Amino acid sequence: MIMANVHDAEGVPDPTDFPKSIKGLRALDESLRCSICLEIFDAPMSLPCGHSFCSLCIRENILTRKECARCRKQADDFHLTKNAQLEEAALNWKIARPAVLDLITQLENAKAEAERYRARLEKGKGKASPTSDAEERDSSSRPAKRRRTSADSGDDVQSTSTAHLVAEEEEDEEEDDPHADYIPSSDVEEQSIQEDGVVVCPINNKHKTHISHINAHIDSACTAHIYRPGHRPTKHAPASTAKMKPSAKSAWNSVFQSNSRTSSRDSSSKGKSSRSPSTTSTNERLPKVSYSVQKDKKIRDLLQEHGLSLNGTREQQIARHQHYVTLYNANLDRPPAQCKSTDELRRELRKWEDSLSVKKVEITDPKAYLRKNNDHFKAQVNALNERRRLEKKAANEGNKVVHIEASEMDESPHAKDNGTEQDDIVSDSEGEREIC
Amino acid sequence: MAARGSGASTAARRLMKEYMDLTKNGSPDGMFTAGPISESDFFTWEALICGPKDTPFEGGVFLAKLTFPSDYPLSPFKMKFDPPLFHPNVYPDGTVCISILHTPGDDPTHYEQASERWSPVQCVEKVILSVVSMLAEPNLESGANIDCCKLYRDNKEEYERIVRAKVREQLEVDLGEDEAQ
Structure with a gap:
């Protein structure tokens, strides 16, 4: 119960949502998280060393350090390979996670209730201690019964939520179907080789072409060597290519869009189904x-x-x-x-x-801000002018420059002095800008 | 609150997770505590570190301020003891000089190996544990407080005496403040 509260309150799920008492769950949650952002993997990519990170995390890291964030083995953009298995696991875990958490909470509630019930019975037993054996037997048998019912309810929870999970898994499979369809399509294509050697293009499944021209057809983005019944397959048909271009483009689009339409259903969890x-x-x-x-x-x-x-x-x-x-x-x-x-x-x-720019100070009313800080700005401008005057003076008296520099060097170890001086310079320029 | 959690930047979310982990799991042996100073700013933390046993720092409690950059964890955070600590690897202003908090680009002392540097998989807990072990075993090759380094090398007993005196002094100050309150 407490767990769930913290979990809700913070709104940032992390492995500690799972109790240590359930073996492996916390570790499982941890292992499905990117070790850079500590979120559940988003488009995990693997490096040759075997470590995986979110695509964005590792790409950002490689911008500054060309190494694996975990083992420091040399790494670069081109080493990154998609980790499809891990991606699937992460996506499924994202779905299952709340269900599992829910289950744990319910189980703990049931346990707590059973505990309370037993305590109440014990109390009752203590009061009614001089009663007969039969009564005692009865009361001792009751917690057991209760325990069983709590277990039953636990089972119920489990069964319902597993049913839930199963349902979601089935949904997942459905979503995978388009891909599943796609792979056998190559078999279909193999089967569909007609006697005269005409095959269906494996890319868009629409155009037919002669088997001997299939590679050229694919290389030309499915525009050349399109076979039409009645026509002899032409070797070069620039006119028809030009004509086919828009339709080929739409065919490409239809391939991609059909894919996205079928699988955009589960993107509701992220609320980002809109795609241009x-x-x-x-x-x-x-x-x-x-x-x-x-x-x-x-x-x-x-x-x-x-x-x-x-x-x-x-x-x-x-x-x-x-x-x-x-x-x-x-x-x-x-x-x-x-x-x-x-x-x-x-x-x-x-x-x-x-x-x-986290610590950006928002100025809602610039004029009021100027008025309010006018004294401060003036003081800074004066300080700057004073310093310039001193510098000029020092420049005039050549020998003194060395002296002043030396004295400044002496002061430099005092971080505080340094800090305030730097602050001055920064805010000087700000002040000037504001006034200008 | 939930909205704040989901809408926060990557850095803030990661800091929240680290904070949750520290509060729920605690630190090893309860050697330190760390957390943001205020609810409104998740990028400034305070850490209380116990002096490790069998070192002159034993018995002391040291306050450090952690300042996180907005691109954390790509860049490391900064750690500063306040009040400053007398230690070979702590600058006189209290800033900790430790390789795990340096990016490959900056190597103030040219004595650090790339393998010890910051990487985004490091975290507050690991860094503070490194600092605790640094308290026990100063690294003289990359000294930040040269006087302290010299003293440690040439006259370790005197160094330990000074450290102990400072720890006691600091504790007394704390006590005094408490009484005043």
């Missing part, structure tokens, strides 16, 4: 950019290309683009149902940028 077709049509990762050799304009172009804000300094722009590329590429590692739209990615990017 733009993400589905392009499945290519964004390349990394070596920002240091790019001109400012190029960086702005890069940002504009993805509809990102052009605010901030060059460094901020680079950080924004870099993070967007990471978000985008990590998003592609998600299963189609969990993929987010570019709009959502941009929203996430904004959230990330906001989180970077």
